[in-house]
Amino acid sequence: MNLIKFIEDFPDETACVKKFKEMREQEGITCRKCGGQDHYWQKSILQFQCKRCSTRTTLRSGTILQASKLPYRYWFIAIHLMTSTKKGFSALELQRQIGHKYYEPIWFMMQKLRQTMGARDGNYPINKIVELDEGFFESVDTEKSTDERKSEKRKRGRGSQKQSPVMVMASTVHHFGTVGKRKKPTKFRFVRMVVMKDLKGTTIDNIIDHNVDYDSVIKTDNYSSYTNIKDHVWTHLTEKSQPGDEEKPLPWVHTMISNAKRSLLGVHHMVSKKYIQNYLDEFCYKVNRRYFGEKLFDRLLIACVSPCKINYVNHYR
Ligand SMILES: [Zn+2]
Incomplete structure (x- = not known):
């Protein structure tokens, strides 16, 4: 979706609330008290009311917007920018664009969206011919105090920058027909990246168990921690x-x-060691849906509306 269409479709808060309500109804609202599926819509208070027991469900409850006080439109703008830009967006940039006074709620909103992307991808196992290797990503250990980071800087001369080891799994298939002059003998399908707590063989085995189908062929280099794969x-x-x-x-x-x-x-x-998984999730989500085009906005919105349906395959999240 381009910017013109986004502005046309969602000119104000009312339009965003209407769309969000439609998405929720499409996914179905379940009463938390009696399990009833039929509800009245209370427009003035933005709540659903159970037809059977009159329990009310707010429009935000049970979605990733539940704890947020930000307008629906902010969420829509964030989803639009995160799905329509190829390179991604920083929270600082979004805060500037929206003109919101505080940085933290905007930052938190974007992290929630990234987590939703990761959880969605977690529903699909990596399979076929899987290329697997570790990547080492620069990250900052924000848990440490500035003093600790400074003393590390003196000791190692590398600041508090740390390398986070990340297991990267790329699902591929063989090309059909003649290979010709193709540079790569296989065709790329999907990718997943999982931050590793260490480089031990058991950690690697665990990640494979939770992310890769048993029927797959795994290709690696001959690093010794891969012996049990x-x-x-x-x-x-x-x-x-x-x-x-x-x-x-x-x-x-x-x-x-x-x-x-x-x-x-x-x-x-520079990303924090604690949140690097979220940034990798955003990267993979967009790569894995590179052919979705305009549909990506609705897809991410649906994921935001129904987080309870997400099945967390990856236990590191
Ligand atoms: Zn009920």
Whole structure:
């Protein structure tokens, strides 16, 4: 959806409330007291009222807007910008564009949207031919005090910057027909990135169990922590790059790692270690839905309306 259409469709708060209500009705409202599905709409207070037991459900309750005091329109603008811009948007930029006084609620809104994106992607397992590797992403440990960070800076000369290890899984398939002059022998489908608490074999196995279908073929380099992968999937292949090889091993996973790094650095400069998973989720969500076009706005809005239906596959989230 382009900006003109967005402004036409959602010129004011009333238009956004109307759309949000339609989306909720489409997903179905369940009374928390009696489980009833039929409700009256109380327009003046923006609440649904159960036809059976009269329990009221606010328009926001049970959605990711539940704890938010921000106008619906802010959420709509954020969803529009996050789904229509290729590179993404910082909370500071959004705050400036909206003209809101405080940074924190805007930042929090965007984090919630990123979490929703991650949870949606968590519904789909990674499968087929899976290229798997670790990427190391720059992040700041915001849990530490400024003094601690300063003393680390003196010690290591690298500031408080840390490398967060991230497991990157790229689902691919073989090209049909002749390969011709294609640079990569496989076609890219989906990607998932999971922040790792450490680089141990058990951590790797756990992430694979929760994210990759058993029927898959996993391709990795021959790092020693990968020794148990064969127990978790159909086949495990290790690829070594030979001198003079034209094809690089694991091409897609490496493309994704460098694109994600560029995207994070370009928009956010430095992300916190605590929230880096959210930024990676946003990156993957958009890559995985690269052919959705204008539909992406509605898709993310539906995800916001029905977070209870989200099945959290990834237990690291
Ligand atoms: Zn009821």
